[in-house]
Amino acid sequence: MTGQEHPVLRTDGLTVRFGGHVAVNNVTAEFHRGTLTAIVGPNGAGKTTFFNLISGQLKATEGRAFLNEEDITSMPVSERTHKGLARAFQLTNLFSNLTVRENVRLAVQSRAGIGLNIFMMADRHRELNEKADHFLARVGLYDQAEVIASTLPHGGQRKLEVALMLALEHDVLMFDEPTAGMSVDEVPVILDLIHEIKADKNKTVLMVEHKMDVIHSLADRIIVLHNGFLVADGEPKEVMSSPIVQEAYLGTGVADHV
Amino acid sequence: MFSYIFSGDFPRSKLLTLLLVVIVVGLVLTPWLFPGSRSMETAMRIAIFIVLVASYDLLLGYTGIVSFAHTMFFGIGAYGVAITLNEMGRGYDAIFIGTALGFVGSVLLAFLIGLFSLRVKAIFFAMVTLAVASAFTLLVSQLYQFTGGEDGLTYSIPRELSPAFKLMKDKVFGVSINGKLVLYYCILFASFGLFLFMLRVVNSPFGRVLQAIRENEFRAEAIGYRTVIYRTATNCLAAGMAALAGSLMAIWLKYTGPDTTLSLNIMVDILLMVVIGGMGTLYGAVIGSTLFIMAQNYLQELMKVASDQFSAMGLPLLPDLIHPDRWLLWFGILFILSVYFFPTGIVGRLRKAKT
Ligand SMILES: Nc1ncnc2c1ncn2[C@@H]1O[C@H](COP(=O)(O)OP(=O)(O)OP(=O)(O)O)[C@@H](O)[C@H]1O
Ligand SMILES: [Mg+2]
Numbered sequence: 001m002t003g004q005e006h007p008v009l010r011t012d013g014l015t016v017r018f019g020g021h022v023a024v025n026n027v028t029a030e031f032h033r034g035t036l037t038a039i040v041g042p043n044g045a046g047k048t049t050f051f052n053l054i055s056g057q058l059k060a061t062e063g064r065a066f067l068n069e070e071d072i073t074s075m076p077v078s079e080r081t082h083k084g085l086a087r088a089f090q091l092t093n094l095f096s097n098l099t100v101r102e103n104v105r106l107a108v109q110s111r112a113g114i115g116l117n118i119f120m121m122a123d124r125h126r127e128l129n130e131k132a133d134h135f136l137a138r139v140g141l142y143d144q145a146e147v148i149a150s151t152l153p154h155g156g157q158r159k160l161e162v163a164l165m166l167a168l169e170h171d172v173l174m175f176d177e178p179t180a181g182m183s184v185d186e187v188p189v190i191l192d193l194i195h196e197i198k199a200d201k202n203k204t205v206l207m208v209e210h211k212m213d214v215i216h217s218l219a220d221r222i223i224v225l226h227n228g229f230l231v232a233d234g235e236p237k238e239v240m241s242s243p244i245v246q247e248a249y250l251g252t253g254v255a256d257h258v
Numbered sequence: 259m260f261s262y263i264f265s266g267d268f269p270r271s272k273l274l275t276l277l278l279v280v281i282v283v284g285l286v287l288t289p290w291l292f293p294g295s296r297s298m299e300t301a302m303r304i305a306i307f308i309v310l311v312a313s314y315d316l317l318l319g320y321t322g323i324v325s326f327a328h329t330m331f332f333g334i335g336a337y338g339v340a341i342t343l344n345e346m347g348r349g350y351d352a353i354f355i356g357t358a359l360g361f362v363g364s365v366l367l368a369f370l371i372g373l374f375s376l377r378v379k380a381i382f383f384a385m386v387t388l389a390v391a392s393a394f395t396l397l398v399s400q401l402y403q404f405t406g407g408e409d410g411l412t413y414s415i416p417r418e419l420s421p422a423f424k425l426m427k428d429k430v431f432g433v434s435i436n437g438k439l440v441l442y443y444c445i446l447f448a449s450f451g452l453f454l455f456m457l458r459v460v461n462s463p464f465g466r467v468l469q470a471i472r473e474n475e476f477r478a479e480a481i482g483y484r485t486v487i488y489r490t491a492t493n494c495l496a497a498g499m500a501a502l503a504g505s506l507m508a509i510w511l512k513y514t515g516p517d518t519t520l521s522l523n524i525m526v527d528i529l530l531m532v533v534i535g536g537m538g539t540l541y542g543a544v545i546g547s548t549l550f551i552m553a554q555n556y557l558q559e560l561m562k563v564a565s566d567q568f569s570a571m572g573l574p575l576l577p578d579l580i581h582p583d584r585w586l587l588w589f590g591i592l593f594i595l596s597v598y599f600f601p602t603g604i605v606g607r608l609r610k611a612k613t
Contacts, residue, residue: 055480057476057480076479076484077479077480078479078480078482078483078484078485079484081480081481081482082482087480089477089480093474093476093477093480094474094477095469095470095473095474095477095478096473096474097473098469098470098473102466105466106466106467106470106478106481107481107482109463109466109467110481110482110483111482114463115463115464115467115483115488116463116464116487116488116491117462117463117464118458118459118462118463118464118465118495119458119462120462120463121262121265121266121458121461121462122461122462122463122465122466123266123461124266125463128463164477164481168481168482
């Protein structure tokens with residue numbers, strides 16, 4: 001196919017209900033190769049829940065999700081990961097009692113598909129170690145490789161969270177507020193990294209983010225969620241100036257970021 | 259070289275290393291150091307239980323699976339060999355076929371149990387294993403034509419492995435070199451081999467995934483590990499190892515019955531050994547089994563000696579308190595104290611002390 005390539009990731013009327021509450025309501029969206037889409041919306045809008053539906057932590061009540069035009073709606077999480085989805089979590093979610101290197105090595109090992117090997121010595125696998133160190137260096141954690149993950153400061157844990165996702169070497173990357181709670185001097189490391197990833201035209205990036213400056217510098221496109229509904233979808237300039245967004249989003253106190 | 263054999267997983271404590279060396283050397287030299295069949299029985303029991311307990315630790319300590327079916331798999335291995343030896347006569351072919359059948363049967367059964375129940379909550383899985391194990395015990399006692407029922411089976415093993423078969427006319431340092439001694443070393447080295455294999459497993463990429471699942475199952479799944487597959491695989495592996503331990507036991511004892519293999523008492527013993535030694539470290543299985551079995555076998559005698567001493571000294575109360583009949587009470591107290599003071603087991607404690 002030339003010209004109009006099929007979307008790498010696509011959702012079709014994705015919906016999830018918790019009792020009476022509809023957290024994601026009939027969301028249809030497409031994500032194309034080589035683009036970075038920012039997903040914005042006030043707290044509780046359903047952004048993380050939307051991610052959970054795509055990566056499989058939650059099962060959709062209605063609607064479908066497609067990865068490379070393959071229906072992934074009912075696949076288990078691990079299978080979606082193997083199909084090419086990689087995700088970093090909003091709430092840091094690590095193997096806390098293992099070392100930083102061991103955390104990343106687990107992701108590298110998953111990608112290498114050798115998890116069921118029972119004869120090899122895991123620590124002696126040169127390639128695994130080198131790859132793990134490579135990703136640690138990329139997020140600036142190489143010097144802390146031997147540290148137990150839970151003893152890293154918050155910013156460090158956020159970086160490790162991202163390293164775990166990168167180490168899967170997949171083409172669809174989902175960041176959920178990657179810089180939230182990071183100190184000012186640590187944020188640029190992650191942002192530079194996302195810039196780098198974006199430069200790779202094979203990647204499709206989805207990023208939930210609140211900080212408007214970050215969105216402006218990175219996003220090719222913005223999706224706005226509000227009360228579970230997709231209320232706007234388009235180029236950053238056009239989305240930010242649309243009346244519905246002005247009302248839904250900018251009225252919530254995030255305006256001071258703009 | 260050492261690092262390869264031990265899969266790079268060393269005891270990481272001088273005292274622990276020393277203890278392990280003493281245990282291994284003790285087991286290897288038992289026929290010479292402590293002549294007599296009783297000490298050889300004890301040593302074999304320790305060696306085989308090291309395998310059995312280590313395999314249970316794969317489940318409990320490394321994967322966080324609570325199963326009560328471990329003695330069932332131990333029993334399947336034992337009965338496999340017992341039945342074939344009983345039916346086919348005392349041949350190596352019978353031993354081989356019995357061991358293989360026991361192993362394959364255990365792995366398959368573990369796979370089925372896992373398939374149907376590893377997705378559910380841990381407590382349900384534990385219940386299922388308990389139910390299956392009870393049903394199996396019942397089945398064994400019902401099928402007495404094959405299994406000997408409650409009485410069990412007594413059979414012969416190849417002549418070359420029996421005391422009557424002398425390899426040398428003269429004794430070597432007071433020990434006669436006969437078939438039984440050969441069998442002793444075969445089983446001992448088979449046990450060491452199986453242990454080292456499991457040590458490799460826990461330090462392999464597979465072992466790392468188990469660790470990851472225990473740490474954070476949600477994230478393990480999210481980075482692409484289908485956790486139910488890993489659980490099932492561990493379940494099968496542990497069952498296979500338990501079956502092999504059972505086969506070794508059956509060959510050594512030349513008797514297999516419900517009491518030596520299937521009983522729930524043994525299940526409890528295994529649990530205690532894992533906990534005393536330290537969960538999630540295979541070296542704990544070595545320490546736990548050795549201490550437990552030594553205590554089981556010798557605490558009573560020790561108490562008798564002490565009790566007699568005290569009563570000879572005319573002390574009141576004390577002789578009664580440590581009367582050999584109360585050994586289980588003391589054993590229980592020792593257990594509670596050890597768990598209280600070493601919640602991470604002896605190995606965990608020693609590693610923390612870092613000598
Ligand atoms: N598992 C769940 N069960 C019940 N309600 C849920 C569940 N997950 C999310 N919700 C609800 O769905 C709504 C959307 O939550 P979500 O975490 O997706 O918001 P968000 O847009 O990521 O917000 P934030 O910016 O605070 O991260 C919230 O009202 C939340 O309480
Ligand atoms: Mg969120």
